[in-house]
Amino acid sequence: MSDGQRGVDLETSIGYLLKEASSALRSAMEAVLRPLGMTVTHYSCLELLAQRPGLSNSELARGAFVSRQSMNVLLQSLERDGIVTRPAEARVGKTQPTQLTARGRRELAKATAAVKAVEDRMLSGLDAESQGQARRILRSMVSSLG
Template sequence: MSQDGIELETSLGFLLKEASSALRFAMEAELRPLGMTVTHYSCLELLAQRPGLSNSELARGAFVTRQSMNVLLQALERDGQVARPAAARVGKVLPTQLTPLGRKRREQASQAVRAVEVRMLAGVTPEDQAGAARILRSMIRSLVGDGADGNDGAEAGDSGLGQ
């Protein structure tokens, strides 16, 4: 029991963090044999669903810094999983595309991550899943969607990758 703090057993914030950590741990365990991390997979999945994203857009979608994403993109480019133009057409933005190898690797990783999600939701009815998604979106909007910080909240809930 907490004297003046948060009751951990009943704190939704703490439970969300615990669930997020458990999900990440399970995803990492499934992705490790594929030579991937959750961030690596997130980058490939984002590019599969939204080709041409910039480094900054990918970083926001994967919940990492631009610098971390740039390091990852350089490695993925060296490994032949993504391609970026040598020079930006406009400004400094280098749109990133998956290569055939990147698409194949994303497919393998997506199957592994989907298996984790299926396991996570095994005891949850479709109705409860829909309700949970609705409640989580509402929580996200309450925290970031008010526009007070100049953020419309889009990136907070757009990736759907469970980070």
């Protein structure tokens, strides 16, 4: 920095290292999902619906870390392609709960295997105890900021 102040040491900054890891993970996931015709957001949406059927557009957007508008565009595309179904009219308020179709579950199974291989590669340098420790540390960081 030009005024004599020291900046953040990028070699030891936890925030920078987390961002670097996140970027590397996303790039690796995009690389294995692209041949399946998916993006990370597409995959995240399907995974969320498999684990929590009936989520609304807003809930899916929050879970996939995208805007409601972006999620709505994705859901419209997935619905056109027969990957998800949503009722024509909301049962309560404006919420349209989304469900995976059989085709969506088949596509998700392929994507999950590809993403699991990336995660396994990412964790390959850590033993089981260190992996558990990393999960606890990351959950603690999220909790501290949330």
